[in-house]
Amino acid sequence: MPRFQAQVxxxxxxxxxxxxxxxxxxxxxxxxxxxxxxLRIGKVVNLEIEAPEEAEALRRLELLSDRLLANPVIExxxxxxxxxxxxxxx
Amino acid sequence: MPVGIVVFPxxxxxRDVRWALEGCLGIPARYLWHEDQDLSGLDAIVLPGxxxxxxxxxxxxxxxxxxILQAVVGxxxxxxxxxxxxxxxxxxxxLGLLPGALTRNKDLHFICEPIALNISSNRTAWLxxxxxxxxxxxxxxxxxxxxxxxxxTLHELQDNDSIAFRYVxxxxxxIDDIAGITNPTGNVLGLMPHPERACDPILGGIDGQLIxxxxxx
Numbered sequence: 001m002p003r004f005q006a007q008v009x010x011x012x013x014x015x016x017x018x019x020x021x022x023x024x025x026x027x028x029x030x031x032x033x034x035x036x037x038x039l040r041i042g043k044v045v046n047l048e049i050e051a052p053e054e055a056e057a058l059r060r061l062e063l064l065s066d067r068l069l070a071n072p073v074i075e076x077x078x079x080x081x082x083x084x085x086x087x088x089x090x
Numbered sequence: 091m092p093v094g095i096v097v098f099p100x101x102x103x104x105r106d107v108r109w110a111l112e113g114c115l116g117i118p119a120r121y122l123w124h125e126d127q128d129l130s131g132l133d134a135i136v137l138p139g140x141x142x143x144x145x146x147x148x149x150x151x152x153x154x155x156x157x158i159l160q161a162v163v164g165x166x167x168x169x170x171x172x173x174x175x176x177x178x179x180x181x182x183x184x185l186g187l188l189p190g191a192l193t194r195n196k197d198l199h200f201i202c203e204p205i206a207l208n209i210s211s212n213r214t215a216w217l218x219x220x221x222x223x224x225x226x227x228x229x230x231x232x233x234x235x236x237x238x239x240x241x242x243t244l245h246e247l248q249d250n251d252s253i254a255f256r257y258v259x260x261x262x263x264x265i266d267d268i269a270g271i272t273n274p275t276g277n278v279l280g281l282m283p284h285p286e287r288a289c290d291p292i293l294g295g296i297d298g299q300l301i302x303x304x305x306x307x
Contacts, residue, residue: 012193016238017263019198068155071148071184073191074238 001050003084004057010070010077011042045069048084057081092118093305094132096162096178098153099124103139103175103286110289110302117306124156134171134305135162137178139231139284149192149234150180159185171215171305172278176232179270179280188271188280189247190239192232196263200233204295206258207269207283213251214276216304225258226297228283230269235282237264237271250274255281 012018018040025039051057061079070077093111097104104121111117122129124142129135143152153159159181166172166187174182182188195201209217209224239247244266247253255270262282270281285298 016193017196017236019194019196019263023198068151069147071151071191073183073189073240074193 001052002054002057004049004051004054005082005084006047006049006057006061007080008045008047008061008065008069008077009042009080010045010065010075011040013074013076016074043069054081054083091131091133091306092120093134093136094122094129095119095136095138096122096124096156096158097138098140098142098156100142100144101138101140101177103177103284106284107136107138107175107286107302110286110298111305114289114296115299115302117302122158124153124158127157127161129158129161129165129170132165132170134173135165136305137162137172137174137181138286139176139178142177142181145177145234148180148184149177150182150184153177153181154184163187166273166278169275169277171307173216173301173305174278174280175284175286176235176282179282180234182278182280187278188273189243190237190271192234192282193236193238194234195232195236195261198233200231201235201261202229202231203261204229204288205261205283207255208258210253210256211251211272214254214272214279215307216272216276216279216301217254218304220300226300227288227295228285228298229287230261230283231287232262232282235264236262237268237282239265247271254279255283 021040028036065077111119256267285301288295288298
């Protein structure tokens with residue numbers, strides 16, 4: 001069965017206030033780093049999946065992202081999916 | 091007939107709810123493990139506060155898939171009273187029984203204090219007979235209680251008279267000062283404040299009794 005590697009990025013929707021991001025931005029100022037704008041904190045989910053084909057892996061991961069990893073009421077998500085090449089032994 | 095109190099791994103207000111029901115109000119109650127699915131013989135369900143599944147991913151995001159919650163959805167859809175308190179409210183929104191979501195408090199603080207609330211609607215059995223704008227005091231204890239929803243959802247809540255409680259002084263940045271909401275049919279109530287912590291006079295107030303008493307209509 002083919003294996004795929006995926007990364008799902010989950011971010012608060014632009015309209016939703018991110019107080020943790022605001023606090024981190026404020027800390028960046030305290031560190032003396034200037035010019036930081038729009039600091040938003042999200043989540044990264046890395047996973048591997050086995051599926052008969054890439055389209056099926058994509059279908060499953062879109063469902064996963066929409067129903068579990070992100071809450072569409074407050075969050076957006078993006079998905080990056082790549083075949084995982086495993087070394088074949090003779 | 092007893093009230094069922096769902097116990098998730100990480101619930102920590104389940105015993106307080108049981109004490110408030112049995113010890114303060116004389117309402118029989120029993121615990122329901124999150125893997126149970128049998129709600130027979132129960133008149134009402136409470137999803138208590140706490141940190142179900144460690145709040146992993148999002149508050150309530152994992153609990154939502156507990157076997158018992160499918161039974162709770164069926165119970166609610168048949169008109170059974172379901173009360174979600176704090177983490178229970180978060181679970182109800184993740185489950186889709188109530189709209190919107192609870193997000194990180196505006197100032198990032200975990201807020202634990204008694205707070206004044208206005209009764210915003212007496213449409214449902216939970217608050218029947220109470221005057222709108224009556225002020226009550228209940229404790230809050232949350233880090234993620236900032237109610238958020240889309241504009242059209244907010245208008246629906248307002249048009250359906252589904253906003254049950256509003257904060258008198260908004261502690262967390264909730265949209266429209268919302269502290270608690272009901273579903274359109276009125277049998278599901280979710281709120282961030284803890285009525286079970288305001289049932290015994292020794293704790294400084296008994297305003298929570300009116301909400302828990304309403305579990306049995």
